[in-house]
Amino acid sequence: MAEAPDFEAALAAFVKDDRLPGGAAGVVYADELVWSAGVGFADLAARRASEPGMMYAIASVTKTFTGTAVMQLRDAARLDLDDPAVGWLPELRQAVSPFGPVEAVTIRRMLSHESGLPAEPPGTDWAVPAYHGDPAQTLGQASAIAVTLPPNAQHKYSDLAYQLLGEIVTRASGTPYPQYLREAILEPLGMESTGFLPLAAELSARRATGYNWRALSDELDPAPSMPAVWAEGGLWSCIQDLATWLSFQLSAYRDLPVRSPVLSAASLHAMHKPRYLADDDWTQAWGISWCATRQDDVVWITHSGGVPGFTSTICFDPRTQVGAIVLLNGTSGSTALAIGLAARARALARTRPSLVELPAPAPPEYLPLLGVYGRPGLGGWLIRLEWRDGKLTFTTPESAAWQVTLSPTSGPDAFSIESGGEPIGEYARFQRAPNGQVGSVHLMDTTWYRLERLGR
Helix, strand or coil: CCCHHHHHHHHHHHHHHCCCCEEEEEEEECCEEEEEEEEEEEECCCCEECCCCCEEECHHHHHHHHHHHHHHHHHCCCCCCCCEHHHHCHHHHHCECCCCCHHHCEHHHHHCCCCCCCCCCCCCECCCCECCCCHHHHHHCHHHCECCCCCCCCCCCCHHHHHHHHHHHHHHHCCCHHHHHHHHHHHHHCCCCCECCCCCHHHHCCECCCECCCCCCCCCCECCCCCCCCCCCCCEECHHHHHHHHHHHHHHHCCCCCCCCCCCHHHHHHHHCCCEECCCCCCEEECCCCEEEEECCEEEEEEEEEECCEEEEEEEECCCCEEEEEEECCCCCCHHHHHHHHHHHHHHHCCCCCCCCCCCCCCHHHHHHCEEEEECCCCCEEEEEEEECCEEEEEECCEEEEEEEEEECCCCCEEEEEECCCCCCCEEEEEECCCCCEEEEEECCEEEEECCCCCC
């Protein structure tokens, strides 16, 4: 890649300026890791150089995997995002809830950091560090948990919420959370170099050493070991595997979305979509497990993480299919570097010709639905139902920008509206004549009649 020296120089400058031991970074375009490099040292005592294949603790980036697990169970009708957490974790009845019933703490609000739960489990002290990563231990002292803000009142980042979400995954699936994540997400995506401690011997040999904050001199001391932790921040990974993770996210936005056994494109869109503002400047908003950061008129979908000795950030722009990964074995604000690398890649991607893909053919069962529909008695408006970019899509000659896309339901002639402004979440229902021919559709509280050629 011709731009590789620029990317590596940016990484090296960041590591040097922040007096870090080392780090690795990568840039993704669509489904390809187009650049990766390591700078500095993965272990200072052994003088072991940083490489993209090194294993780093990715900390809270783990939350994006936890959210994906929850969405899988939602899609399988094993849980609902609006379920109160206490319905799955009855131990939370003992929690202090000064703002009303504890049922207001729902799965959806936990996913978007708007539940009002405390930032950390009871007994946390990062100076030690002391941290109770076992949800059974946390729930065993649920009376020490107090809802600190009214749910749905304002943003409050919570590791505790994600620890409890991991336990909900365990109870809803009947499978321990680490095993569920491995079998339902990591293995289907081929992410063989991602996992929780203890790692397999081959992966453990690739672990970078995490280092403490620089104190009064340039000598860096290894960071203390992090207590066991899972759903809120326990994964270890490398640049290649996280490139796979970003490519999976980006696949939902291609002209022909990739069908994945892990999660549908529609569910990925729902996770990425901003739903809750995190600041008064409207520069950050939380979706489901992902944060949207608006910078220079680009909305980056991001997540960062930090545990003693390690810092991580991943980010991507769905429109230009670019993303970046930064993994550091020291403590620093890595978001600016990741977005900076991705922004350079975005500028390059905008000059590339668009990828040309064969369109997906319309499913045979949809062919009888396609056509022109009109409202003769109400101004003579016309709409067209087309098979476009792998979706049933209504368009109109009145406005090139107006489109309403449909998603199938359990009924062959009923579709939910997944995008298109005001009608979103409503239904399009097709009616048929006794001979089975489609005659009309009820859409936007109006019946539209299908126009047929005379003599057909």
